[in-house]
Amino acid sequence: MSYVDEIIQQVTEKNPGEPEFHQAVREVLDSIRPIVDANEEKFRRDAVLERLVNPERQIKFRVPWIDDQGNAHVNTGYRVQFNSAIGPYKGGLRLHPSVNVGIIKFLGFEQIFKNSLTGLPIGGGKGGSDFDPKGKSDREIMNFCQSFMTELCKYIGADTDVPAGDIGTGAREIGYMFGQYKRIRGVFEGVLTGKGLTFGGSLARTEATGYGLLYLTDELLRSHAYTIKDKTVVVSGAGNVAIYAIQKAQQLGAKVVTCSDSTGWVYDPDGIDVAALKEIKEVKRARLTEYKSYRPNSEYHEGRGVWTIKCDIALPCATQNELDIEDAKALVKNGVLAVCEGANMPTTEEATKYFQDNNVFFVPGKAANAGGVATSALEMSQNSERMSWTFEEVDSKLKKIMENLYHNIDDAAKKYGFEGNYVAGANLAGFEKVLNAMNAQGIV
Numbered sequence: 001m002s003y004v005d006e007i008i009q010q011v012t013e014k015n016p017g018e019p020e021f022h023q024a025v026r027e028v029l030d031s032i033r034p035i036v037d038a039n040e041e042k043f044r045r046d047a048v049l050e051r052l053v054n055p056e057r058q059i060k061f062r063v064p065w066i067d068d069q070g071n072a073h074v075n076t077g078y079r080v081q082f083n084s085a086i087g088p089y090k091g092g093l094r095l096h097p098s099v100n101v102g103i104i105k106f107l108g109f110e111q112i113f114k115n116s117l118t119g120l121p122i123g124g125g126k127g128g129s130d131f132d133p134k135g136k137s138d139r140e141i142m143n144f145c146q147s148f149m150t151e152l153c154k155y156i157g158a159d160t161d162v163p164a165g166d167i168g169t170g171a172r173e174i175g176y177m178f179g180q181y182k183r184i185r186g187v188f189e190g191v192l193t194g195k196g197l198t199f200g201g202s203l204a205r206t207e208a209t210g211y212g213l214l215y216l217t218d219e220l221l222r223s224h225a226y227t228i229k230d231k232t233v234v235v236s237g238a239g240n241v242a243i244y245a246i247q248k249a250q251q252l253g254a255k256v257v258t259c260s261d262s263t264g265w266v267y268d269p270d271g272i273d274v275a276a277l278k279e280i281k282e283v284k285r286a287r288l289t290e291y292k293s294y295r296p297n298s299e300y301h302e303g304r305g306v307w308t309i310k311c312d313i314a315l316p317c318a319t320q321n322e323l324d325i326e327d328a329k330a331l332v333k334n335g336v337l338a339v340c341e342g343a344n345m346p347t348t349e350e351a352t353k354y355f356q357d358n359n360v361f362f363v364p365g366k367a368a369n370a371g372g373v374a375t376s377a378l379e380m381s382q383n384s385e386r387m388s389w390t391f392e393e394v395d396s397k398l399k400k401i402m403e404n405l406y407h408n409i410d411d412a413a414k415k416y417g418f419e420g421n422y423v424a425g426a427n428l429a430g431f432e433k434v435l436n437a438m439n440a441q442g443i444v
């Protein structure tokens with residue numbers, strides 16, 4: 001059995017009940033075969049892949065908190081510090097009832113390669129909790145965040161591990177966590193990114209993942225002699241990534257006709273009204289059912305369905321495995337040109353292959369949504385300098401990072417004989433840099 005297959009089998013056996021982690025490892029290891037196969041003996045001797053798939057550290061802790069009625073609850077908190085070969089661990093904190101160790105490990109593993117692709121010095125990590133922020137009062141959110149950080153603060157720091165937002169963790173939660181970190185550790189430092197602008201946050205961080213996704217999509221299309229202007233775009237999700245992806249797509253002249261949340265989806269033939277969407281989701285924290293009261297011409301549907309709408313570009317921006325083989329077939333039948341992932345691993349393995357087999361440009365999340373973490377790293381730089389850059393400065397750096405990133409994965413795909421396969425290109429380019437740093441630092 002090849003070394004790659006042996007490790008894929010080992011990961012499956014040693015991490016039972018963690019299908020998302022298995023999926024992420026399988027996808028990465030499969031595409032780095034050309035490098036591994038060419039160095040199999042040395043890699044086996046140095047246990048390169050074992051060190052890659054086993055987190056450096058995995059922390060699991062109890063998070064007790066008290067609700068507004070005085071009842072105590074206990075959630076589970078996680079931080080997986082996966083790989084620090086190229087810099088301090090960096091990756092978001094997910095607050096969602098579906099969170100378990102397998103999901104955090106899948107996200108942390110992906111983060112290693114994503115962070116490497118940004119070209120910035122950041123290692124891979126991820127964390128979160130099975131806490132459900134939905135329906136909680138501000139005070140309950142604060143209680144939870146303070147309790148979560150009371151434990152997490154022992155393991156993080158500006159030069160060791162710098163968490164950020166993710167599903168369920170936005171500016172409000174980062175603010176509460178930062179306050180508690182500062183109170184316990186007694187230092188004001190850049191330990192979290194996505195902070196408010198009055199206490200060390202970076203301009204353009206809120207917009208970065210969605211904007212970055214569009215900068216990359218635009219560069220991809222232009223490199224293939226297409227333009228994004230006047231294209232019809234279908235987006236899933238209605239959170240941080242989706243909102244700013246829709247905004248930037250519109251600024252670039254495209255028409256975005258859908259968005260969705262965990263209960264339903266909206267079709268707006270005149271183009272999504274971003275101001276209305278922001279008010280519903282960011283201010284009222286309400287359901288998309290409200291959208292119709294702002295835009296009478298739109299349709300609201302319960303359940304899933306955005307991928308049935310005819311489009312040129314599809315941008316899945318909600319959550320993992322939200323676009324399956326049936327969705328992929330519908331998109332291809334409707335003539336989709338490009339699928340770029342705003343979320344992490346939103347496309348199933350089968351659907352990914354279907355896109356590739358049908359000549360759809362497909363860019364995986366670890367490349368396409370890297371603008372968020374890249375801008376987080378820019379926030380870290382500003383914190384270290386004790387300076388704040390203008391929106392335009394940050395945004396233009398982000399644009400350059402995403403354009404370079406596209407060309408790096410395109411070049412890597414070509415170098416290893418997989419032209420046009422951006423999954424392989426992203427994994428190979430991301431891995432090359434991490435491998436180099438791991439080799440140089442010895443067996444640690």
Ligand code: NDP
Nearest residue numbers: 166167168209237238239240241261262318319343344372
């Ligand atoms: P948010 O919490 O802001 O938004 C998530 C959106 O997806 C919401 O509309 C939510 O619906 C919907 N959603 C969440 N879970 C499910 C589910 N199980 N089924 C259907 N819909 C769901 O998160 P973000 O926008 O920050 O993150 C979205 C994706 O992008 C995630 O995969 C995240 O890991 C990834 N990502 C985020 C980055 C960032 O900077 N924020 C950076 C890189 C990647 P509802 O409104 O009902 O909750």
